[in-house]
Amino acid sequence: MSHSPGLFALAPHAPVVPVVVVEDAADAVPLARALAAGGLPLIEITLRTPAALDAVRGVAAEVPEAVVGAGTVLSAAGAAEAVRAGARFLVSPGCSGRLLGALRESGVPFLPGVSTASEVLGLLEEGVTELKFFPAEAAGGVPYLKSLAGPLPQARFCPTGGISAASAPGYLALPNVACVGGTWMLPPEALAARDWDRVEALAREAAGLAVSRS
Numbered sequence: 001m002s003h004s005p006g007l008f009a010l011a012p013h014a015p016v017v018p019v020v021v022v023e024d025a026a027d028a029v030p031l032a033r034a035l036a037a038g039g040l041p042l043i044e045i046t047l048r049t050p051a052a053l054d055a056v057r058g059v060a061a062e063v064p065e066a067v068v069g070a071g072t073v074l075s076a077a078g079a080a081e082a083v084r085a086g087a088r089f090l091v092s093p094g095c096s097g098r099l100l101g102a103l104r105e106s107g108v109p110f111l112p113g114v115s116t117a118s119e120v121l122g123l124l125e126e127g128v129t130e131l132k133f134f135p136a137e138a139a140g141g142v143p144y145l146k147s148l149a150g151p152l153p154q155a156r157f158c159p160t161g162g163i164s165a166a167s168a169p170g171y172l173a174l175p176n177v178a179c180v181g182g183t184w185m186l187p188p189e190a191l192a193a194r195d196w197d198r199v200e201a202l203a204r205e206a207a208g209l210a211v212s213r214s
Contacts, residue, residue: 006130007089007109008156008178010067011042015172015210017181018203019071019160020045020055027194028055029062034196035185036066038203044091044181046071047078053085060086069108076102083108091160091181093134095119100126111158115139117148120155129154132181137162142170149176168209182206 018035022028022045032043043066045055052070059068069089070082079090079102088108092099095112100123103110111132114120116139123131133145136159145157159171160181171180185202189195 007042007069007111007158008130010089010109013210014040014042014207015179016040016168016185016206017042017044017158017160017179018185018206019181019183020186021048021183022051022055023049025051025054025058027191028058030194030196031186031191031199032059032063032066032068034200035203036063038185038200039207040185040203041065042067042069042089042179044069044071044089045087047074047082048072053081056082056085056087060088073099073103073110075099076105079103079106082106091132093132095123100128117152120148120152124152124155129156130178131155131157133157133159135161136171136180137167141167142174145171145174145176149174152176165206168206172209 018040035043045052047070056068056070059066067088070087071091073079073090073092083106090103090106090110093113113132113134156176156178158179158181163180163182165184168180171177185206190198
């Protein structure tokens, strides 16, 4: 079965997808500009706050150098709202048959969430090979993903959940990991102070992880 072009092709050299929770939509544009300037153009804004859709809308309209997507997509309605707001990709923490149908119909790349071999196999049977591994650390981390590479080599992952600057390189070294999702370049104190220079500097450090990838 066909599905939309892969998310990993949108920014093939970006090793990290920042996972952003936006409380104030006015912060979204300068935040996205800082992340993109630091070398992290793929930006996932989670649909966890009332400001999220306005944040997606603002970044889509005003930050052409960024590729903004929506995370925590839980329903067909959520997927449709995100795409209308300008999301260029969708990410879900898990996946049901109904949600998979909505993600396909969205017309944009998507990453359905998985945490078990059976879930991976089920999505591979549907022709979906690009997956979010979530919650990465709690679900087994690097050893678990390494163990999946043997029997399920066609699956490629963006692990997200509990990953830090220290643990990210271990994930990125795996042959079945295309990128990782994380929040470590978005420390709460920097966001509270609107210290976009610090965010850009941390993003640049995270983007540098690509240099060591095999």
